[in-house]
Amino acid sequence: MEVKESISGSNLGRWIVQHTRLDSIKGKIFVIFIMTFLFIGGLSALHFWNLDTVKERMILSQQYDDLLNNILELRRMEKNFFIYGGRESLKESRQYIEHINKLVDSLADDLPVLVGQKVFRRFQSTLNRYNKQVELVLSGEPLTRKALRVLGKELTDSAEQFRHIKRERIHKAISRSSILPFAFLGIFLFLMILVIKIIALGLLRPLDVVKATTQQVARGDFSPIRYKGKRLEEIYALIEAFNRMAQELETNHEDLVQTRKIAAIGTLTAGVAHELNNPINNISLTAEAFGEIYGDAVDEEGQDMLRDILSQTARAADIVKNLLDFSRTERPVFAHLAPANVMDSSIALVKNQFRIAGVYLETSITDDLPPIAGNLRNLQQVFTNLLLNAVQASPQEGTVKVCVELADDQQHIRFSVKDSGPGIAPEIRQQIFEPFFSTKQVGKGTGLGLAVSFSIIKRHYGRIDVKGKEGEGAEFIVLLPCVSEQNNVFSNSLRSKA
Incomplete structure (x- = not known):
């Protein structure tokens, strides 16, 4: 179980690394969306927190309203007592004082934060003094009207101040909430600008270059794309x-x-x-x-x-x-042929020419190569011609090297015939496969050998080319497809003709 979890973890790590590479369009867009998601997630969390704060402050605001209303009712009872002189009003004010004390206790955590601990304690002190004045009057003590009114006014002013400050806090919270939609819009616009910039600079501009180069290819200009923008x-x-x-x-x-x-x-x-x-x-x-x-x-x-x-x-x-x-x-009859047998049989036909010319032959033929499909007589004609050309181009005591191996693409057999002669000049390499073109002296060559070989190899769906620096010998390379690959090429050729 632990092994499976570690494997899945490593796969996830590779996936993240692969999709967050900043040198790719996919990685850039992926990172932008991740950052946008984090920003929007943070703003959403802030928005919900702000709404919750507004809700909490609205509930507390009701308590501040209740506090002010109870204090106003308390002042009304105070006014009735002074106007009518009945003690019943002061007795009823006890109930309001009790409600006010309960409200103050419920706001004991919020009020010090709202107005400061000093103001909160002064308010409690004023409320206690007012309560003592009421109790003294009810117990028969002489009343100083001014003292009670001053205390009542101080309570009223403080409650109104508390409510005003609380409402300002609520308005600020609501204002912050109203800004968040614009923040969402700004992030969205920023995301769109980045994506458009990436698409315009990283995708559309190079595609325009590719489009222009494609039009050049259509006109026969096969020059490669040279793009100097961001890679x-x-x-x-x-x-x-x-x-x-x-x-x-x-x-x-x-x-x-x-x-x-x-x-x-x-x-x-x-x-x-x-x-x-x-x-x-x-x-x-x-x-x-x-x-x-x-x-x-x-x-x-x-x-x-x-x-x-x-x-x-x-x-x-x-x-x-x-x-x-x-x-x-006309297409010759093809059969499955072993590459080694094709080359060995071709060498056997010209072996005497090597002895007569005094040229050495070195062979390197890989065993167990995949078979090729071809006509043995035609292929012998090609390799016999290449071998004879190599003998004629090589000096006495020179060496002709023959190599048969699997090509790098694993789909073709590579036949190589390299001489030790003067080589072929680069300016005539495109002409040597043309009919009647020959580098030999007049009367010693018809100029058809390589042209015929070129035609035969084409009929076998292969390629023939020449390499080698001038002065270091010529190397003729023939690539013939393996049986399975040749069948695919042949099938594609028939479909294209159909």
Whole structure:
């Protein structure tokens, strides 16, 4: 039980800390409402206390009225005695004196606070002296009228003073109560001003910045938001998310432009390749037939020329084949493939090239990686091309490093092929995946290898990129989604097309 209470207490503490952080809009509003609640609670308690005080003073005010009324009745009996001379009036005044004494006893706690202890005692003394004068008259002692009247007037003046002071106190208490509604209104207005200020400065102003930046994105400007205002938690998270989105949009926009460019070139080259395929085949067949029929009659120089014709037609046929592969848009048949097997089989195809070129191969392939969905032949074509490019770029005794591992996002397999050559200049990195662009010498490359690889990886819902500083070798990185992630991407693609 104690453990559960401590856990719940710690959760409450974390909740309070989380909701009272002043670097967030939620925390600021929460603190303002808490402070407002405390102020309103204090004012409400003050209001109830004031009402209770007014009520108590109203009850006491009735007793002060009774005190004055009894003293006035006592003076009336005094007046009757002086006018008519009957002692019955003085006997009746005893009852009023008794009521006055009771009222004074009931007000013994309030009167000293109201008028001071000295005034209270003087009033009691006057009342006792008046009572003694009445008793002396009733016992037959001679009466001094002036003394009794002076004492009676003093009692009357004191009672009127008591009632007047009490009523002033009641009026002040009522005045305080009338101020409290305005205090409530002031706190409410202050709360509204603070909330409006927080919303205006902390929310609306940065949202205007986001709105303006969104319009820039719509015009093709993917510059990130640079907000110099107060960095509140929610706004900071929004701006960070927007900047990441803009960065992804810029990257995807470049990929989209690249894809559309390749698609347009692919459509063009497909037609050209088909038109070139027939004459190339005819030239190759004619040269072979000529060699079979007239080969013996041709001298050595003619034989060399014939072999050169066959060699160049084969090279032209390879170029046409690459063009057809590049322009092919149909979706290949996918199967679940182990990433290690894909890379091992690709390395096996070009292993002899490493020996011939005198280049070393280092591999780092993680075991038990999640499978990918793809076409083995297509992926072998991609990695074979990357490996051959790495061999050709690396000097003799150089090293090509191959790495296959799980990507940081845990949703892709990362294939890396890094050479030890001169690297790729930053200004041409955006061009190397374009068709017919090549850094090799004329006659040693068609400029279609990376373009075809780019197209194949796109059909596998992956990405291909190049890294590495100039002079430190080039590293080509291929990211292919794991099976579950690729299924999600494929499903989303079908829904968007639908």
